[in-house]
Amino acid sequence: MEILTLIAIFLGPIVAVQVSQYLERRRQKHAGKESVFKTLMRTRATVLNPSHIEALNMIDVEFYGKNKKDRAVVAAWKLYLDNLADYSTPDDVKYAKRKDLFLDLLYSMAHALNYDFDKEHIKNTSYIPQGYVDVENEQHLIRKGMLGILRGDIVVPIRVTTFEDSKKSD
Template identity: 45%
Template sequence: MGIADWLMIFAVLFGPIIAVQLTRYLDRIKEIRERKLNIFKTLMATRAYNVSWAHVEALNRIDLEFDHNNKKEKAVIAAWKEYLDLLSNSSISSEQWSIRRVDLMVELLYKMANVLDYDFDKTHIKNSFYSPIAHGATEEEQAALRRGLLEVLEGTRQIPISFSNIKSSEK
């Protein structure tokens, strides 16, 4: 048997195994990228609603999905840590905190965009979103209703009741 015969036997025996392993490897890479994309897309879609459940969940998944050993992804994790540090900081004024929060969120999203090969500049990330005024008003109203209901249930607020248009039953 010549070398060509041995190569043919090797290809017939190991070709399918190599093909399956290569397919599995490529699927794993695709799945990892999809998970990172999901985080990025969620954060971009909810950047105007930073207290939404989806937004918070996506932030908390950054440490799980981005690789600490990859140089570009390490920058994402560093930006996330800086943002997280601000989120738990109550020592600065609320106005300064809000401005800094937006800047750090933009920086985080910008670094994620770079890792995921999206061509967004920071101005686009900061200013290009749609957030209806009605959504903000609805959130404020729901928060006020929850606070009021809790006060009633805790006994610190009473429900005012008044009667009108009551006919007297005098005879």
């Protein structure tokens, strides 16, 4: 009995530390998955957001494992990534498929993290103000226009006026 007591006194703290470290690693792994999922949910209407792209690139790391749900997330990510890297398919076909693949990715992540979200919920519950959409579209048009000018594809019309001509129009 004394030997058992000595073993318990000696091994007890070691086992307690090991269990504590194991639980901390599990919490950190879950927190990493949660962070990626929440970032993608938060930025799902703004896919060019740098946080969105960083979260996508962390999926392989955070959902790495032998767990069936984690493997499903990585498989959905690979399908989505293949679509993102496909430059041979016409844009209209690629973009329609891209939305579905991204929805599948978010759904598999929600399922892996035990969120009770269906695909319709994920698809229809994001919000982006129209003003942001307008600004993004305008910036896109400005960039395209400037590139066209720099490449020589677009000509900038110039009208020469005199000082008196400008006074008349005021």
